[in-house]
Amino acid sequence: MVPAMNRTSLLTSRRTFLLTSSAATLAAASQSFARSAGFVAPPSPRTRVFVASSAPDGILACDWNPHTAELTPAGVAASVPKVAWVAFSPGREFVFSASELHSFAGKPTGEVASFRLAQGRLEALSARNSANTGTCHVAVDRTGQMLLAADYTGASAASFRIREGELSEPVWTEHYTVHGPNPDRQEMAHPHFASFSPGNRFAYINDLGGDSIHIYKPDPATAAMTPAGIYHGAPGSGARTLHFHPNGHTAYCMNELASTVDVLEWHKADGSLTLVTRIDLLPADYHGPTRGCDTVITRDGRFVYFANRDDNFLYSFRADFHSGALTPIARSSCGGKTPRNFTLDPTERWMLVANQDSNWISIFARDPATGKLADEGRNVAALAPMCILFA
DSSP: OOOOOHHHHHHHHHHEEOTTSOHHHHHHHHHHHHHHTTOOOOOOOOEEEEEEESSSSOEEEEEEETTTTEEEEEEEEEOOSSEEEEEEOTTSSEEEEEEOOSOBTTBSSOEEEEEEEETTEEEEEEEEEOSSSOEEEEEEOTTSSEEEEEETTTTEEEEEEEETTEEOSOSEEEEOOOOOSOTTTOSSOOEEEEEEOTTSSOEEEEETTTTEEEEEEEETTTTEEEEEEEEEOOTTOOEEEEEEOTTSSEEEEEETTTTEEEEEEEOTTTOOEEEEEEEEOSOTTOOSOOEEEEEEEOTTSSEEEEEEETTTEEEEEEEOTTTOOEEEEEEEEOSSSOEEEEEEOTTSSEEEEEEGGGTEEEEEEBOTTTOOBOSOOEEEEOSSEEEEEEO
């Protein structure tokens, strides 16, 4: 694995905040960090944040202060092992998790679980077997009535009905058999990501192993899924994630194995996807190991960000709202090793990055007017962070 950037190493020694730091010291340092980024720090209510962790205690709790950029560890929210992803219901009453297991409840599958959010705490409601092993992602439809799960090592996907936050047994399952040309990473299908379209008429399963995105028509009332087509990416590219731009017709597919992004035209009539252009995320002089990771789009659609692993950077772009076309701004440090997921806080003034192999979350100031991310951030300890979810 390629070492993290030198700038990141310097930040590690100067700016890492340990769990054992006193609250007073952490608060003072956070206020100083916010002031250095140009923000005033008035008193503010804190926001609960949940962090999926691949450790045994799989959902961690933190408190976030947007005025000081202070992220304070607040213990274990739920003792669910090897959580790869967490997602809210539309009304933020319930949280759903995917556990990347090889066995659950006596069966060779991963685990899908649900929780009620009550005063910042997670109350367990249900836990179900997915279709197969290695459940790495879950997505809730826009009505809150159904959940999709992707099983990476099991080459499968499943759907579940949701009633008052509780999950049914799997309603629909699919096992994928197509695989790509990369013998190390595409020896079989690897479903990696589930999503629903704007308007909720279509659902998508990204298959990294098969270089494709499977398209379905979901029925939220029953959680049934009907095939509606397939998007074929470049051979060996590894379609990892899919995110829709707020303009209502553009989508971005992150290709993990090639570190490229397919800018797609989304056709709302039939749910199909067509390639508009393909963007290379890597610097021209970089030739080492690389894995594209994830995508963040601002609420107003003016800026789009991508994360890349192994050479470990964030890449900022300005987006034309009407066309979805991207213009590069700059690459910058992700703050650590192996960014697994990253997200903007609700104010969109701060970018938080879950650096899985560094065991910390990196925080960077963001200029909302220019979209630019700060070159330097600071780090808060979190064991094997996989996904960050603001309550």
